[in-house]
Amino acid sequence: MTYLIREATATDLEPIMAIEVECFVNDAWSKENMQSELAAPHTYYLVAVVEDFVVGYAGSSQLDGATQADIQTIAVKPNQRGSGIGRALMVALTKEAKRRGAKEIFLEVRADNTVAQKLYKIFGFKQIGLRKQYYKPDGVDAFVMKTSLLPEVVAEPLVLGIETSCDETGIGIVRGNTLLANVISSSMELHARFGGVVPEVAARAHLEALLPVLEQALAEANVTLDDLDAIAVTNGPGLAGALMVGVGAAKALAVATGKPIYAVNHLVGHVGADILDQGSLTVPTIALLVSGGHTSLLLVKDLLNDVQLLGETIDDAAGEAFDKVARVLSLPYPGGPEIDKAALGGNPSAIRFPRGLTLPKDMDEHRYDFSFSGLKTAVARHVELAESKGEEFVVADVAASFREAVVDVLVNKAIAACLDHKIHRLLLGGGVIANSRLREVAIAKCAANGIELRIPPLSLCTDNGAMIAILGSQLVQGGYAPSTLDFSADSTLSVTTIQS
Amino acid sequence: MNTVTSTKLPNYSLAIDTSAGTTVALLSLGSVVAEVNYLEPMTHSERIGSAIQTVLKQGQVSPRDIYQVVVGRGPGPFTGLRVGLAAAKFFAIGAKAELVGVCSLDAIAYSYYLANPDQSLPLLVTTDARRKEVFWALYAGIIEGVPTRVEGPSVNKPEYLTEYLSGQKHVLCDLPITASALGQVAYYQALTDIGPSKDSSPIYLREPDAVPGKAKKVSG
Numbered sequence: 083m084t085y086l087i088r089e090a091t092a093t094d095l096e097p098i099m100a101i102e103v104e105c106f107v108n109d110a111w112s113k114e115n116m117q118s119e120l121a122a123p124h125t126y127y128l129v130a131v132v133e134d135f136v137v138g139y140a141g142s143s144q145l146d147g148a149t150q151a152d153i154q155t156i157a158v159k160p161n162q163r164g165s166g167i168g169r170a171l172m173v174a175l176t177k178e179a180k181r182r183g184a185k186e187i188f189l190e191v192r193a194d195n196t197v198a199q200k201l202y203k204i205f206g207f208k209q210i211g212l213r214k215q216y217y218k219p220d221g222v223d224a225f226v227m228k229t230s231l232l233p234e235v236v237a238e239p240l241v242l243g244i245e246t247s248c249d250e251t252g253i254g255i256v257r258g259n260t261l262l263a264n265v266i267s268s269s270m271e272l273h274a275r276f277g278g279v280v281p282e283v284a285a286r287a288h289l290e291a292l293l294p295v296l297e298q299a300l301a302e303a304n305v306t307l308d309d310l311d312a313i314a315v316t317n318g319p320g321l322a323g324a325l326m327v328g329v330g331a332a333k334a335l336a337v338a339t340g341k342p343i344y345a346v347n348h349l350v351g352h353v354g355a356d357i358l359d360q361g362s363l364t365v366p367t368i369a370l371l372v373s374g375g376h377t378s379l380l381l382v383k384d385l386l387n388d389v390q391l392l393g394e395t396i397d398d399a400a401g402e403a404f405d406k407v408a409r410v411l412s413l414p415y416p417g418g419p420e421i422d423k424a425a426l427g428g429n430p431s432a433i434r435f436p437r438g439l440t441l442p443k444d445m446d447e448h449r450y451d452f453s454f455s456g457l458k459t460a461v462a463r464h465v466e467l468a469e470s471k472g473e474e475f476v477v478a479d480v481a482a483s484f485r486e487a488v489v490d491v492l493v494n495k496a497i498a499a500c501l502d503h504k505i506h507r508l509l510l511g512g513g514v515i516a517n518s519r520l521r522e523v524a525i526a527k528c529a530a531n532g533i534e535l536r537i538p539p540l541s542l543c544t545d546n547g548a549m550i551a552i553l554g555s556q557l558v559q560g561g562y563a564p565s566t567l568d569f570s571a572d573s574t575l576s577v578t579t580i581q582s
Numbered sequence: 583m584n585t586v587t588s589t590k591l592p593n594y595s596l597a598i599d600t601s602a603g604t605t606v607a608l609l610s611l612g613s614v615v616a617e618v619n620y621l622e623p624m625t626h627s628e629r630i631g632s633a634i635q636t637v638l639k640q641g642q643v644s645p646r647d648i649y650q651v652v653v654g655r656g657p658g659p660f661t662g663l664r665v666g667l668a669a670a671k672f673f674a675i676g677a678k679a680e681l682v683g684v685c686s687l688d689a690i691a692y693s694y695y696l697a698n699p700d701q702s703l704p705l706l707v708t709t710d711a712r713r714k715e716v717f718w719a720l721y722a723g724i725i726e727g728v729p730t731r732v733e734g735p736s737v738n739k740p741e742y743l744t745e746y747l748s749g750q751k752h753v754l755c756d757l758p759i760t761a762s763a764l765g766q767v768a769y770y771q772a773l774t775d776i777g778p779s780k781d782s783s784p785i786y787l788r789e790p791d792a793v794p795g796k797a798k799k800v801s802g
Contacts (some may be wrong), residue, residue, distance in 0.1 A: 332670070
């Protein structure tokens with residue numbers, strides 16, 4: 083579903099009133115009140131429209147030359163909630179208030195309306211007062227809330243992005259939608275002897291790498307910290323101890339430089355990375371993100387407002403499965419490129435390894451979910467069985483057959499998501515995209531199904547700071563208020579929380 | 583006309599320690615201007631930004647006026663410790679301030695001697711290292727505001743420490759660490775010939791828990 087936000091006109095009165103009555107019941111304004119609100123010279127009313135139907139509205143009031151604005155009302159039809167329309171209306175209102183010279187915005191909200199309060203908090207609103215029994219006839223109190231955190235709308239903002247969610251310390255710098263620097267320091271080699279990422283080793287490496295990576299990024303972009311318009315940082319999902327290094331550094335840098343800070347979602351950053359390659363992101367799109375830490379299938383309707391999780395791995399990430407199978411085959415870490423090499427010349431149909439969560443009984447509940455744990459076990463059993471019988475097995479066949487099983491499931495489920503949702507667009511992201519067979523099969527099957535496939539360059543697919551910077555830049559360009567300084571590092575941050 | 587590269591007077595320093603809770607202080611020539619202390623041991627990354635902002639606001643000082651950032655190097659639980667170290671590094675580069683490191687246990691010893699001027703017995707400072715162990719250091723006294731650390735920092739089981747120090751009379755202290763004390767130690771170190779340490783690397787004292795992997799048997 084795509085929606086449009088436009089200024090309200092007198093002809094919107096009827097549909098607005100229908101929503102007003104549905105949403106506010108006892109507190110609903112009269113038609114006459116609403117009519118004069120829409121017509122008043124000091125008010126600014128917007129409607130959200132889906133397929134020519136008004137599904138939400140919001141209005142503010144600000145006297146000529148006043149530095150204070152009031153949000154008068156905001157409502158979204160109940161069946162249209164949860165897709166970011168309320169947030170988009172708030173963005174448009176705060177942007178306009180700022181344009182008209184507001185320094186502060188006030189509003190009143192029912193004390194029992196926690197959903198609305200949560201929305202307002204994103205925009206920096208804090209409770210400053212209480213009006214007892216304000217809402218008649220229910221006798222419910224009103225919280226008076228205020229924000230002075232108005233977005234600085236910059237057309238081509240210079241944004242620094244910090245990424246420390248796993249084993250890459252990444253700092254990127256973008257101006258508008260243009261990449262200026264993308265510096266990455268990986269601790270991968272330190273993890274090699276453990277056969278997988280060790281969180282404490284990764285976190286130690288982040289602390290050591292941060293400063294040199296920052297200095298190199300500034301030098302490559304040929305900018306100084308003073309030039310920045312904003313700082314963006316990954317606050318989840320990822321390894322908690324690793325995330326905290328970046329979050330602590332970013333917050334202190336924001337305070338030291340007086341720059342606004344945007345706490346953003348790592349997975350949504352992977353989606354945004356395509357903007358750096360293409361100049362824009364075409365939505366809606368299905369996105370398949372595959373790395374050592376994630377295997378997620380997303381439905382992206384709006385990068386800043388509406389990202390939904392269709393499915394994810396219920397056990398190991400795909401990259402983890404590659405690492406574990408590499409160990410079974412006595413290949414070094416990281417497993418992905420090693421298995422790619424070992425599979426050269428192997429027969430992908432030699433062994434029929436299981437495709438997780440693809441049986442009819444699984445498809446009801448886990449249509450877009452993944453499972454690689456059983457596959458890994460099947461490979462190990464195959465190898466052990468051969469060894470116990472003293473038989474030789476062909477490593478190339480095992481590697482190729484295993485890889486084929488992973489690729490099959492990934493691509494088939496992504497294609498199914500595209501077809502089910504009638505979205506003929508698929509975006510790939512994450513380090514496992516480096517796998518040559520995955521790219522080959524994705525290209526072939528997308529072409530066969532008339533699906534447009536986007537694969538950003540690998541330097542933007544693996545974890546990096548540039549994708550965090552571009553997501554921050556998009557938020558600044560969209561007029562989103564910065565995050566408040568008390569956000570936390572959230573290892574299980576939901577993909578629907580694009581900005582914290 | 584010559585270009586002036588730094589116009590900062592050595593007036594304001596910002597001290598940060600997250601080796602236990604989150605503690606941040608603003609000092610002027612070694613005197614405490616403002617301080618924020620959160621004792622809880624889990625919320626460093628949430629607290630650190632607003633804690634710094636709060637002391638600057640209370641002291642009505644711009645980040646650009648900070649000439650030195652003092653950071654507690656630990657020892658302490660790693661995850662929290664790193665938040666303060668990362669914040670200190672990035673605050674220092676953002677505010678164009680110098681960065682110095684102080685062993686966090688030294689700040690506790692400083693607080694002890696401030697309250698108890700008697701230095702006739704060695705002072706044993708311990709903090710919780712989890713896993714039934716303690717971080718510890720032994721101090722002989724305090725000279726010109728700088729605690730004289732004679733042993734440690736180390737990590738051991740309390741029983742080991744008791745046995746190790748059995749022949750030696752000493753006093754114990756378990757005061758909390760404060761950023762104001764940390765900042766004062768750095769201030770007095772700067773007045774000595776050696777000066778404060780530019781080393782701001784973490785004092786971990788333990789290797790990461792991880793064993794090099796081998797392929798595991800899956801079936802019997």
